[in-house]
Amino acid sequence: MARNELLRVRSALLAWYAAEHRDFPWRGTSDPYSVLVSEVMLQQTQASRVAERFPRFLDRFPTVEALAAASDTAVLAEWSGLGYNRRAVALHRAARTIAADGWPRDVARLERLPGIGPYTARAIASLAFGQPVGVVDTNVRRWLLRRFAVDDRPPVLQQLADTFAAPGSDGTAAAWTHATMEFGARICSQRTPSCRSCPIASGCPSRLTATPVRVPRQAPFSGSVRAARGKLLRELAAAPAYRLSLDNAHRLLDGTLEATVAALEHDGLLHRCGDSLVLGGG
Numbered sequence: 061m062a063r064n065e066l067l068r069v070r071s072a073l074l075a076w077y078a079a080e081h082r083d084f085p086w087r088g089t090s091d092p093y094s095v096l097v098s099e100v101m102l103q104q105t106q107a108s109r110v111a112e113r114f115p116r117f118l119d120r121f122p123t124v125e126a127l128a129a130a131s132d133t134a135v136l137a138e139w140s141g142l143g144y145n146r147r148a149v150a151l152h153r154a155a156r157t158i159a160a161d162g163w164p165r166d167v168a169r170l171e172r173l174p175g176i177g178p179y180t181a182r183a184i185a186s187l188a189f190g191q192p193v194g195v196v197d198t199n200v201r202r203w204l205l206r207r208f209a210v211d212d213r214p215p216v217l218q219q220l221a222d223t224f225a226a227p228g229s230d231g232t233a234a235a236w237t238h239a240t241m242e243f244g245a246r247i248c249s250q251r252t253p254s255c256r257s258c259p260i261a262s263g264c265p266s267r268l269t270a271t272p273v274r275v276p277r278q279a280p281f282s283g284s285v286r287a288a289r290g291k292l293l294r295e296l297a298a299a300p301a302y303r304l305s306l307d308n309a310h311r312l313l314d315g316t317l318e319a320t321v322a323a324l325e326h327d328g329l330l331h332r333c334g335d336s337l338v339l340g341g342g
Protein backbone atom coordinates (compact mmCIF):
# COMPACT_ATOMS: atom_id res chain seq x y z
CA MET A 61 0.00 0.00 0.00
CA ALA A 62 1.24 3.47 -0.87
CA ARG A 63 2.35 5.43 2.19
CA ASN A 64 0.07 8.33 1.27
CA GLU A 65 -2.97 6.03 1.31
CA LEU A 66 -1.91 4.52 4.62
CA LEU A 67 -1.49 7.93 6.23
CA ARG A 68 -4.81 9.12 4.76
CA VAL A 69 -6.70 6.19 6.32
CA ARG A 70 -4.92 6.62 9.66
CA SER A 71 -5.59 10.31 9.79
CA ALA A 72 -9.29 9.86 8.88
CA LEU A 73 -9.86 7.21 11.55
CA LEU A 74 -7.96 9.13 14.24
CA ALA A 75 -10.05 12.24 13.51
CA TRP A 76 -13.27 10.19 13.51
CA TYR A 77 -12.32 8.57 16.83
CA ALA A 78 -11.46 11.90 18.46
CA ALA A 79 -14.90 13.28 17.53
CA GLU A 80 -17.16 10.23 17.86
CA HIS A 81 -15.81 7.73 20.39
CA ARG A 82 -17.85 6.39 23.26
CA ASP A 83 -16.63 7.14 26.77
CA PHE A 84 -15.80 4.03 28.73
CA PRO A 85 -14.09 3.99 32.13
CA TRP A 86 -10.96 2.37 30.65
CA ARG A 87 -10.52 4.93 27.92
CA GLY A 88 -8.14 7.83 28.51
CA THR A 89 -5.88 5.94 30.91
CA SER A 90 -2.46 4.51 30.22
CA ASP A 91 -2.13 3.00 33.68
CA PRO A 92 -0.85 -0.53 32.91
CA TYR A 93 -2.89 -2.19 35.64
CA SER A 94 -6.16 -0.55 34.51
CA VAL A 95 -5.39 -1.52 30.92
CA LEU A 96 -4.59 -5.11 31.91
CA VAL A 97 -7.82 -5.55 33.91
CA SER A 98 -10.01 -3.96 31.24
CA GLU A 99 -8.47 -5.95 28.39
CA VAL A 100 -8.87 -9.26 30.22
CA MET A 101 -12.50 -8.41 31.04
CA LEU A 102 -13.19 -7.34 27.44
CA GLN A 103 -11.82 -10.60 26.00
CA GLN A 104 -15.18 -12.34 26.33
CA THR A 105 -17.59 -9.93 27.98
CA GLN A 106 -19.62 -7.15 26.34
CA ALA A 107 -18.29 -3.61 26.78
CA SER A 108 -21.52 -2.41 28.45
CA ARG A 109 -21.22 -5.14 31.08
CA VAL A 110 -17.52 -4.44 31.62
CA ALA A 111 -18.35 -0.73 32.05
CA GLU A 112 -20.46 -1.69 35.09
CA ARG A 113 -17.98 -4.08 36.66
CA PHE A 114 -14.56 -2.61 35.85
CA PRO A 115 -14.79 0.35 38.32
CA ARG A 116 -16.00 -1.98 41.08
CA PHE A 117 -13.10 -4.38 40.49
CA LEU A 118 -10.60 -1.50 40.69
CA ASP A 119 -12.24 -0.24 43.89
CA ARG A 120 -11.81 -3.67 45.41
CA PHE A 121 -8.28 -4.27 44.06
CA PRO A 122 -6.86 -0.80 43.27
CA THR A 123 -3.30 -1.85 42.36
CA VAL A 124 -1.55 -4.84 40.89
CA GLU A 125 -0.01 -5.41 44.33
CA ALA A 126 -3.47 -5.44 45.97
CA LEU A 127 -4.69 -8.00 43.45
CA ALA A 128 -1.55 -10.09 43.88
CA ALA A 129 -2.05 -10.14 47.67
CA ALA A 130 -5.74 -11.15 47.48
CA SER A 131 -6.93 -14.72 47.92
CA ASP A 132 -8.19 -16.83 44.99
CA THR A 133 -11.58 -16.84 46.65
CA ALA A 134 -11.83 -13.04 46.92
CA VAL A 135 -10.84 -12.58 43.27
CA LEU A 136 -13.31 -15.19 42.00
CA ALA A 137 -16.12 -13.77 44.14
CA GLU A 138 -15.52 -10.30 42.66
CA TRP A 139 -15.38 -11.76 39.15
CA SER A 140 -18.66 -13.66 39.57
CA GLY A 141 -21.16 -12.84 36.81
CA LEU A 142 -18.55 -11.82 34.24
CA GLY A 143 -18.26 -15.38 32.93
CA TYR A 144 -15.25 -17.36 31.69
CA ASN A 145 -13.91 -17.52 35.24
CA ARG A 146 -10.58 -19.00 34.19
CA ARG A 147 -9.74 -15.44 33.14
CA ALA A 148 -9.88 -14.37 36.78
CA VAL A 149 -7.49 -17.13 37.85
CA ALA A 150 -5.06 -16.19 35.06
CA LEU A 151 -5.35 -12.46 35.83
CA HIS A 152 -4.60 -13.18 39.48
CA ARG A 153 -1.51 -15.21 38.51
CA ALA A 154 -0.40 -12.49 36.12
CA ALA A 155 -0.71 -9.91 38.92
CA ARG A 156 1.48 -12.07 41.16
CA THR A 157 4.13 -12.36 38.46
CA ILE A 158 4.09 -8.59 37.82
CA ALA A 159 4.17 -7.72 41.53
CA ALA A 160 7.24 -9.94 41.92
CA ASP A 161 9.13 -9.15 38.69
CA GLY A 162 7.84 -5.76 37.47
CA TRP A 163 5.93 -4.88 34.29
CA PRO A 164 7.00 -6.40 31.00
CA ARG A 165 6.72 -3.63 28.39
CA ASP A 166 7.08 -5.42 25.06
CA VAL A 167 4.80 -7.85 23.26
CA ALA A 168 7.04 -10.93 23.57
CA ARG A 169 7.37 -10.64 27.36
CA LEU A 170 3.73 -9.62 27.90
CA GLU A 171 2.69 -12.81 26.07
CA ARG A 172 4.50 -14.87 28.70
CA LEU A 173 2.06 -13.68 31.40
CA PRO A 174 -0.73 -16.13 32.31
CA GLY A 175 -3.87 -15.63 30.22
CA ILE A 176 -2.27 -13.07 27.88
CA GLY A 177 -2.41 -14.04 24.20
CA PRO A 178 -1.07 -12.20 21.15
CA TYR A 179 -4.05 -9.82 20.91
CA THR A 180 -4.07 -8.80 24.59
CA ALA A 181 -0.26 -8.43 24.71
CA ARG A 182 -0.42 -6.02 21.75
CA ALA A 183 -3.32 -4.10 23.25
CA ILE A 184 -1.42 -3.60 26.53
CA ALA A 185 1.85 -2.74 24.75
CA SER A 186 0.15 0.00 22.71
CA LEU A 187 -2.36 1.33 25.24
CA ALA A 188 -0.12 1.31 28.32
CA PHE A 189 3.39 1.58 26.91
CA GLY A 190 2.88 3.47 23.63
CA GLN A 191 4.35 0.71 21.44
CA PRO A 192 3.25 1.12 17.80
CA VAL A 193 1.99 -2.46 17.35
CA GLY A 194 -1.24 -3.48 15.58
CA VAL A 195 -4.13 -5.32 17.22
CA VAL A 196 -6.47 -7.67 15.35
CA ASP A 197 -9.68 -8.43 17.20
CA THR A 198 -13.03 -9.36 15.60
CA ASN A 199 -13.86 -5.74 14.80
CA VAL A 200 -10.46 -4.91 13.31
CA ARG A 201 -10.39 -8.12 11.25
CA ARG A 202 -13.78 -7.22 9.75
CA TRP A 203 -12.91 -3.76 8.53
CA LEU A 204 -9.45 -4.77 7.26
CA LEU A 205 -11.01 -7.58 5.21
CA ARG A 206 -13.69 -5.33 3.75
CA ARG A 207 -11.64 -2.20 3.16
CA PHE A 208 -8.53 -3.88 1.70
CA ALA A 209 -9.89 -7.21 0.35
CA VAL A 210 -6.87 -9.10 1.73
CA ASP A 211 -6.62 -12.84 2.45
CA ASP A 212 -8.43 -13.88 5.64
CA ARG A 213 -5.30 -15.33 7.22
CA PRO A 214 -3.97 -14.24 10.65
CA PRO A 215 -0.38 -13.47 9.49
CA VAL A 216 -1.68 -11.33 6.60
CA LEU A 217 -4.07 -9.40 8.84
CA GLN A 218 -1.47 -8.97 11.57
CA GLN A 219 1.07 -7.62 9.13
CA LEU A 220 -1.45 -5.14 7.74
CA ALA A 221 -2.46 -4.05 11.26
CA ASP A 222 1.22 -3.60 12.19
CA THR A 223 1.81 -1.51 9.05
CA PHE A 224 -1.04 0.80 10.03
CA ALA A 225 0.15 1.01 13.66
CA ALA A 226 3.80 1.75 12.85
CA PRO A 227 3.44 5.55 12.45
CA GLY A 228 2.11 5.56 16.04
CA SER A 229 5.65 5.92 17.35
CA ASP A 230 4.87 9.65 17.17
CA GLY A 231 2.79 9.22 20.35
CA THR A 232 -0.53 8.20 18.81
CA ALA A 233 -0.19 4.45 19.42
CA ALA A 234 -2.92 4.28 22.08
CA ALA A 235 -5.36 6.48 20.15
CA TRP A 236 -4.83 4.37 17.04
CA THR A 237 -5.52 1.11 18.89
CA HIS A 238 -8.75 2.53 20.33
CA ALA A 239 -9.75 4.02 16.96
CA THR A 240 -9.19 0.83 14.98
CA MET A 241 -11.39 -1.24 17.31
CA GLU A 242 -14.09 1.41 17.77
CA PHE A 243 -14.39 1.96 14.03
CA GLY A 244 -15.10 -1.75 13.43
CA ALA A 245 -17.60 -1.86 16.28
CA ARG A 246 -19.50 1.32 15.36
CA ILE A 247 -19.17 1.98 11.62
CA CYS A 248 -17.96 -1.12 9.77
CA SER A 249 -20.23 -3.28 11.88
CA GLN A 250 -21.15 -6.90 11.24
CA ARG A 251 -24.76 -6.60 10.06
CA THR A 252 -25.36 -2.99 9.04
CA PRO A 253 -22.13 -1.19 8.15
CA SER A 254 -22.62 2.58 7.94
CA CYS A 255 -20.95 3.04 4.58
CA ARG A 256 -22.69 6.39 3.95
CA SER A 257 -21.06 7.95 7.02
CA CYS A 258 -17.78 6.03 6.80
CA PRO A 259 -14.68 8.26 6.95
CA ILE A 260 -12.65 5.84 4.77
CA ALA A 261 -15.35 4.89 2.23
CA SER A 262 -13.45 6.40 -0.68
CA GLY A 263 -11.75 3.50 -2.47
CA CYS A 264 -13.46 0.77 -0.41
CA PRO A 265 -14.30 -2.26 -2.60
CA SER A 266 -17.07 -3.29 -0.17
CA ARG A 267 -18.84 0.06 0.00
CA LEU A 268 -22.65 -0.49 0.15
CA THR A 269 -22.21 -4.21 -0.67
CA ALA A 270 -20.57 -5.53 2.52
CA THR A 271 -21.95 -8.79 3.89
CA PRO A 272 -21.42 -10.22 7.40
CA VAL A 273 -17.90 -11.54 7.94
CA ARG A 274 -17.87 -15.17 9.04
CA VAL A 275 -16.83 -15.65 12.68
CA PRO A 276 -15.95 -18.95 14.38
CA ARG A 277 -19.02 -20.24 16.19
CA GLN A 278 -19.02 -20.92 19.92
CA ALA A 279 -20.77 -23.91 21.43
CA PRO A 280 -24.29 -23.02 22.64
CA PHE A 281 -24.29 -21.83 26.24
CA SER A 282 -27.60 -23.16 27.54
CA GLY A 283 -27.49 -26.72 28.80
CA SER A 284 -23.73 -26.98 28.15
CA VAL A 285 -20.93 -27.85 30.55
CA ARG A 286 -20.09 -24.12 30.55
CA ALA A 287 -23.61 -23.34 31.76
CA ALA A 288 -23.27 -25.87 34.61
CA ARG A 289 -19.88 -24.43 35.58
CA GLY A 290 -21.30 -20.91 35.63
CA LYS A 291 -24.31 -21.95 37.69
CA LEU A 292 -22.20 -23.65 40.38
CA LEU A 293 -19.66 -20.80 40.55
CA ARG A 294 -22.40 -18.15 40.89
CA GLU A 295 -23.95 -20.17 43.72
CA LEU A 296 -20.58 -20.47 45.48
CA ALA A 297 -19.84 -16.74 45.08
CA ALA A 298 -23.17 -15.91 46.74
CA ALA A 299 -22.94 -18.53 49.51
CA PRO A 300 -21.88 -17.71 53.12
CA ALA A 301 -18.07 -18.03 53.36
CA TYR A 302 -18.15 -19.00 49.66
CA ARG A 303 -18.90 -22.59 50.74
CA LEU A 304 -21.64 -24.97 49.59
CA SER A 305 -22.45 -28.42 50.96
CA LEU A 306 -22.18 -31.30 48.50
CA ASP A 307 -25.84 -32.10 49.20
CA ASN A 308 -26.89 -28.61 48.08
CA ALA A 309 -24.56 -28.79 45.10
CA HIS A 310 -26.18 -32.10 44.09
CA ARG A 311 -29.62 -30.48 44.29
CA LEU A 312 -28.34 -27.70 42.07
CA LEU A 313 -26.72 -29.78 39.31
CA ASP A 314 -27.89 -33.33 39.90
CA GLY A 315 -26.30 -35.70 37.35
CA THR A 316 -23.69 -33.30 36.02
CA LEU A 317 -22.14 -32.40 39.40
CA GLU A 318 -19.16 -34.77 39.43
CA ALA A 319 -17.95 -33.84 35.95
CA THR A 320 -18.49 -30.12 36.63
CA VAL A 321 -16.62 -30.20 39.96
CA ALA A 322 -13.73 -32.16 38.43
CA ALA A 323 -13.37 -29.60 35.62
CA LEU A 324 -13.55 -26.63 38.01
CA GLU A 325 -11.03 -28.23 40.38
CA HIS A 326 -8.69 -28.80 37.46
CA ASP A 327 -8.91 -25.09 36.54
CA GLY A 328 -8.29 -23.94 40.14
CA LEU A 329 -11.77 -22.44 40.45
CA LEU A 330 -12.94 -24.45 43.46
CA HIS A 331 -11.71 -27.10 45.90
CA ARG A 332 -13.29 -29.74 48.10
CA CYS A 333 -13.15 -29.35 51.87
CA GLY A 334 -14.76 -32.25 53.78
CA ASP A 335 -18.33 -32.53 52.59
CA SER A 336 -18.33 -29.02 51.07
CA LEU A 337 -17.17 -27.21 47.98
CA VAL A 338 -15.29 -23.92 48.45
CA LEU A 339 -14.70 -21.18 45.87
CA GLY A 340 -11.06 -20.82 44.77
CA GLY A 341 -8.15 -23.18 44.34
CA GLY A 342 -7.49 -23.60 48.08
Ligand code: SF4
Nearest residue numbers: 248255258261264266
Ligand atom coordinates in the same frame (compact mmCIF):
# COMPACT_ATOMS: atom_id res chain seq x y z
S1 SF4 B 1 -17.27 1.82 3.21
FE1 SF4 B 1 -18.55 0.40 4.35
S2 SF4 B 1 -17.60 -1.60 4.07
FE2 SF4 B 1 -16.07 -0.04 3.48
S3 SF4 B 1 -14.86 0.29 5.34
FE3 SF4 B 1 -16.50 1.83 5.30
S4 SF4 B 1 -18.19 0.92 6.51
FE4 SF4 B 1 -16.75 -0.74 5.98
